[in-house]
Amino acid sequence: MKRKNILFIMADQMAAPMLPFYGPSPVKLPNLSRLAEQGVVFDAAYCNSPLCAPSRFTLVSGQLPSKIGAYDNAADFPADVPTYAHYLRRLGYRTALSGKMHFCGPDQLHGYEERLTSDIYPADYGWAVNWDEPGVRPSWYHNMSSVLQAGPCVRTNQLDFDEEVVFKARQYLYDHVREDGDRPFCLTVSMTHPHDPYTIPKAFWDLYDNADIPLPATPEQHSLDPHSQRLLKVYDLWDKPLPVDKIRDARRAYFGACSYIDDNVGKLLQTLEETGLADDTVIVFSGDHGDMLGERGLWYKMHWFEMAARVPLLVSAPGQFGARRVSAAVSTADLLPTFVELAGGSLEPGLPLDGRSLVPHLQGQGGHDEAFGEYMAEGTVGPLMMIRRGAYKFIYSEDDPCLLFDVDNDPREQEELSHSPQHRQLFDDFLAEARARWDIPAIRRDVLASQRRRRFVAGALTLGTLKSWDHQPLVDASQQYMRNHIDLDDLERKARYPQPCQNQ
Template identity: 85%
Template sequence: MKRKNILFIMADQMAAPMLPFYAPSAIKLPNLSRLANAGVVFDAAYCNSPLCAPSRFTLVSGQLPSKIGAYDNAADFPADIPTYAHYLRRLGYRTALSGKMHFCGPDQLHGYEERLTSDIYPADYGWAVNWDEPDVRPSWYHNMSSVLQAGPCVRTNQLDFDEEVVFKAQQYLFDHIREAGDQPFCLTVSMTHPHDPYTIPKPFWDMYRDEDIPLPQNVPSQDQLDPHSQRLLKVYDLWGKPLPVDKIRDARRAYFGACSYIDSNVGKLLQTLEETGLADDTIIVFSGDHGDMLGERGLWYKMHWFEMSARVPLLVYAPGQFKAGRVSAAVSTADLLPTFVELAGGVVDNCLPLDGRSLVGHLKGEGGHDEVFGEYMAEGTNSPLMMIRRGDYKFIYSESDPCLLFDVKNDPQEREELSQALPEVFSRFLAQARERWDIPVIHSQVLASQRRRRLVYQALTQGTLKSWDHQPLVDASQQYMRNHIDLDDLERKARYPQPCPY
């Protein structure tokens, strides 16, 4: 049986609760909605850490952040941690990454044979959190300029990046079909939209009107928020500073437009699959690294375990393989590694640690696990902030802050905190959390990592700079018109479909 290709598409900071295949929404996503209608949609998919690098390290490795040192956006990702790219490469797949993965440290491949672009974010330790100085706000922290400057644009860093990401991904697909052999590929295409700053070109801005944009409802006052939410407001400099309503609307309108921009790029990739004849042999998976609060509860960006921040889109479209359907069970992006391995006809190594569990049972309609564990130790924390999602409930666990309990099935807006109303449920979750996590040990490991990385980063900024940022290799001698091959043969091989020689 011919092995299926895997096209894994990621968006950055795309909040699942806002998307039209999860709830009524003004966001226009025709291509993703078409995939959702014909694929398997996971209604309760979560990231395992609501921040870019820790979430992505867990996503590619299937291991939770505390197991692999994925503490913040400057955490070193060790080269000996197996990723889905390592597994699939062992199974004979070509593995490539086009776009963002926010790897930190000297290994910038982690099993991918090729990275088609550089990353948009730095690979060094400069963004390490400092629990030794919890009240100091570093200059690189988020602030509210993304909201206050929201609106249409002509060009941004992020547009430059995503245009290259999609172009290089399409080129990879064209190159794949023009090469001899039937080796399958796993191509990861990871875009940076709709991540802030909240700005998008006018054609996407003009897809929406101000009156189409819902505003956050029932926003609590800042002094009513839980301690972690209050710290986040100070992290991004919003404490005691009300935002103009028109800028909140502008930010959300630009975000909606950025989601449509992602959808248009998905459409380009789908068209390329069709044009190359790869569509029927390719499984498409779409997901993301975390969401965005977008002003709900008065919060912005991510960094908390509330639904807008922690829930991610997850859909699997596999022509002729899985029936269209929806999965209500709670799953996470840590589950993608064992899922990809099983889809590729392989098995995971049971001698190696793995927190993720395969989703293939869910894809087949046979059921599976209904449980997610999450860990967060980055901006806004002064101690680990953990999460368990199972059944109807979400439990947010800390030994420094009050623990929180929500019935997210019946209260998806998380308006009513239930730790006092449901003491037995609360006690069971608390007991499980304390059995699972040794917070003092994890706390000391985080502190030790932060201190090591601060010293190393300060040292490496002195003297000659040796960047870890990935530099994509382009061999110009093999591009376009060159004399290493007869020109007629060259032109014929570069053409698709290839004409018959005369």
């Protein structure tokens, strides 16, 4: 049986609750909505850490952040941590990454044979969090300029990046069908939209009218939980009300950026059709975390509320999996064992893994219903953990009050249940489970030690000759296009798709 290719498409900071295939929404996503109609949609998929790098390190490795030192956006990702790219490469797949993965450290491949672009974010330790000085706000922290400057644009850094990401990904697909051999591929296409700053070209801005933009619910700041209050101070919003028109502009631009992602998904789907790869390719779409978008008065991510922690997850493989919805809680840590099973492989015994395969869910045979999360970065003064199981979400901290929500019946998490008498036993059970699962003093020591090492090393590496860890895509121009050492007719024939007959 021919093994299926895998096209894994990622969006950055795309909040699942805002998307039309999860509920009523003004966001226009025709291509993704069509995939959702014909595929398997996970209604309760979560990131394992609501921040870019920790979430992505967990996603590619299937291991929770505390297991691999993925503490913040400047955490080193060790080269000996197995990823789905290592697994699939051992199974004979071509493995490639086009776009963002925010790998930190000198290994910028982590099992991918090729990275078609550089990354949009730095690979060094410069964004390390500092628990030794919890009251100091570093200059590189998020601020509110993304909202205050929201609106339409002609060009941005992020547009430059995503245009290259999609162009290189499409070229990879064209090259795949023009080359000899029958190795399947796993191509990861990771775009940076709809991540802030909240700005997008006029064509996508004009898809929406101000009247179509629902405003968020914003409670009094002093009524928020302690971690939320710290986040407001992290991004410099404490006691600084935002103009309503800028809140609306930011959300409108964000919706436009979601439509921009959808447009790029359409280009990739078109390329699969043009190259005859569509029937042989499993398409997986997901993200690294969401965006609060002003809900609860919060922005960006960095908390365990649904807007920040829930991610889109859909799998489209017509003829292999029937269209269905999965209500069980899962996480992006489950993708590694899922990809391995889809590729016909098996997990290596003796290697640590926290994720579980989603294939039983894809086949309609049930499966696990729980997700775990760990957050130790911006806004924290200690580990902030999450358990999502059944109808409930439990947010655990030894520094702040623990929080309990019935997200099935209260999806906007407006009623906190930790003091509810009828939920007392459930709360106690969650607390006991969390304390048995996580050794918070040990994790705190590990985080502090890592932060101190990285701050020291980062300071040293800024002195003297700079040797960048940022990925440098290498291009051999002597093998591109038309060159005198390559037969012209042979080159033109091989580069054309479909190829003309030899005798014409």
